[in-house]
Amino acid sequence: MKYIHSILILFLFASTSLVAQNSAVLEAISKLKTKEFQAAKAKIDEAIKNETTSTEAKTWYYKGAIYKGLYKEHQASDPKSKYRAESVQAFYKAIELDKEEKYTENAKGSLKFLSSKYYNDAAIALQQEKFELSKQCFEEYKSIAEKLSISDDVKTKEIEYKLVLGTTFTNKYNNANEVDEKAKYLQKAKSSFEDVLKVEPKNLKANYNMGVLYYNEAVNIIKETDYDLDLFSLGEVEDNSVELFKRSLPYMETAFEVDPKNKNTIEGLAGIYDGLKEEAKFIEMQKKLEELE
C-alpha cells in the first residue's frame, strides 16, 4: 500500500512538472499573441531548457516565432541581429523535429521571410560599400534559400547580387589611385563576375564585363607607358598587353554570341581585335556597328 502511494506521488509529481513545462510553452504562445515578446521570450527560453519540451517541434516553432517578433520589433534595421539568427536556427530545429509536419509549412514561410530580410540587408550593405557585411548577409540568405530548396530563386538572386558586387568593385577599381588598391578591387571585380559565370557560363553581363576588365587592363598598360621607352622594353609591354587582349577575347566573343546585335559587345570586340592588330576582324566589327546605326 505504501509502495503504491509512493508511485502515485511520483506520478503526480512528474505530471505536475510536465504540465508546468507545457504551461511555459502555452504562456509563451499567449504572450506572443499579445505581442509581449520579452515575456514570451522568458517563457519559451524556460521551455527550451526543459528536457521534455525541448524535444517538441511546437516549442522550437514558437521560439522561432517569438524571436522573429523580437527581431521585427527591436532589431529590424540591424543586419547583425541575434534575434533573427536565433529565430532561423529555431525554425530549422522545428522542421527537423516535426515528424507530423504540423509546423513545417509555417516555419518555412517564416524562414523565407527572414531570408528575404538577409538579402535586403546584403543589398543595403553593398550600397553602403560594407562589403564583408554584405557578403555575410548574402551567404545567410543563400544558406536559408538552399535549405528551403528554392534553388531557382537562389540562382537568380546570386547572379543579380554578384553582378552588382562586380560592378561596384569595378567602379572602386576605376576610381582608386593607389596601385595596391587598384589591384585589390580589380581582383575582387573579376572574382565576382567569375562567380556569376560558374552559375551561368553564358551570362551576357558577366562575360561582357570580364572582357572589358581585361581589355582596359591591356589598354592601361600601354597608356601608362612613357613615350621614350626603349624599343626592347616596348616589346615587353606589348607582350603583356597582347596577353591581356587575348584573355579578354573569349569573354567578349561569348557576349557577342549571346547577343550579336548588342552595340556594346560589338564595340568591345572591335576594340580587342584592334588591340590584337587583327585588321580584317576589326573591319568586320566596324561594318556590323555601321549596320546597327
Next chain:
Amino acid sequence: MLLGLISLFVLSGYVMEDPNSKIKAIFIYNFTKYVEWPSDYKQGDFVIEVLGSAPGLVNELTSMAKLKKAGIQTIVIKNISDVGDIANCHILYIAKDKVDAVSKASGKCKGKSTLIVTEGPGIIDKGAGISFVTASNKQKFEIHQGNIKKYNLEVSSKLLPFAEVVK
C-alpha cells in the same frame, strides 16, 4: 519583399581606345633617337607632319610633343591632307589612306632630309624609309636603309635588330 539590385547595375566603363597609336608614337619617338639628321636640321623646331587621316596618331604625337623634345628641339606636329602641303619636315608620316601617294611624297621630299614613315607591308619598296607592319599581334616595322640614306640621313645600327625586314 526583396529589394531590387538591378537598378544599381551598370555596364563597366568601356571606352574605345586606340592603343596602337600610342605604340606607334613611342616607335616614332625612338626613331628621333636612332636616326641622325644633318646639322642644319638640328636647330629650330623638330617638325613631324602627318599626311592623311590618322586622328589617333595625331593626338598621341601631340601629347608626346607636349612632354618630350627631340634632343634640344621642340617637337611640332602638323596634320596635312595633300602631298602639295608637304613642307620642310624631319619626319613625314603617311597615313593608310594616303599610302598610294608614297612615291609622289618621296619625290616631293627630294633634296630634303625627311624620314618617310608609313604603314603596310612592302611599302618601303615604294620609297618609304620605314613602314609599320604587324606580326604576332605586335607592332613591328620594316626599314629600307637605302631610302633613308637617300635623304642624307644616317640610321643607327642599333635600330636594325628591332626591324621585321631590313633592306
